[in-house]
Amino acid sequence: MRRKNFIKTVAAASLGAAFIPSNVSTALVKKDLPVIKPKKLNQGDTIGLIAPGSFISEEELKESIDNLTALGFKVVYTENILQRYGYLAGKDKQRADDVNIMFSRKDVDAIVTARGGYGCARILPYLDYTAIKKNPKILIGYSDITALLYGIFAKTGLITFHGPVGISTFNEYSIRYFNEVLMTQNKNFTFYNAAEDNSGKEFSVIPIVTGVGRGKLVGGNLSIVVSMIGTEYDIDSKDKIIFLEEIGEEPYRIDRMLTQMLEAGKFDEASGVMLGVFKNCEAKEKDPSFPKSLTLSEVLFDRLGDLKIPVIYGMSFGHITNKFTLPVGIEAELDSGNQSIKLLENAVL
Secondary structure, X not given: OOHHHXXXXXXXXXXXXXXXXXXXXXXXXXXXXXXXXXXXXXXXXXXXXXXXXXXXXXXXXXXXXXXXXXXXXXXXXXXXOOOOEOOEOOOHHHHHHHHHXXXXXXXXXXXXXXXXXXXXXXXXXXXOHHHHHHXXXXXXXXXXXXXXXXXXXXXXXXXXXXXXXXXXXXXXXXXXXXXXXXXXXXXXXXXXXXXXXXXXXXXXXXXXXXXEEEEEEEEEEHHHHHHOOXXXXXXXXXXXXXXXXXXXXXXXXXXHHHHHHHHOOOOOOOOEEEEEEEEOOOOOOOOOOOOOOOOHHHHHHHHHOXXXXXXXXXXXXXXXXXXXXXXXXXXXXXXXXXXXXXXXXXXXX
């Protein structure tokens, strides 16, 4: 390009930028797609079991099948489910194909992930979102599965579910919320914490900012949510209740991730923040010459305590035994003073 033309091009681009209103971000403006609700689960339905991230062992496959069979479901899986490519359950395209297959199969009523780990973000470009939208089904998991849950919700509007994986402990508490959310069309259903979990320090329920907020539920694992910032799968937090959980991260790492969310404006227009149990996230013992760490609680109050929306820590979801099943994209009401989250609409049809 000649210098004169280059200068004209730059000048025109600069002039165009000058006319962008100050209250409009130059980043991609995302709008919520129309919500698609999947059909509810029934006893005797067929579950498609997938491993979209880390590899699973034969023992974990058997455990997943046994757990789901005990709940009254039939289980099917693809021939690739025990594949291994390093720490992944096969190559990216292969794992994505398994997801696409399960959504397309007419004999599969819902899809359960066998475990979390790592790798779901890698398969998002290979998913057939058109086919997924045409064949809406329940999809459930947590941890690294956050990327799959929110990626599909963002691209299709399909309600997905943050809850147990195949190898989770399906105790009475977890089964209650699993059944209530996935197997009924109940509206105005309220979640309350598992009292038996509140004995340990990390299970302490802490209202950081007291109040009530309404909005669609979005979020999942903190590390995964942060890793998606700046991508086309970045969470839209405007008028949303953001739910976050984490495991095995020291307070300074939690600080760093929350700071990134703050500086990315993720809490600016949110309706509330609901934190699950951050398991094993207190500072580890170090050499006495190291500066004393902030506690997890201190980090949470420091980073989130000045928000003008309800914020609570210690709700029953995350890498714990007793867990909620939370529908991504469903309208809810967070009452941090009452330590409860209430669904304002049914999540399934």
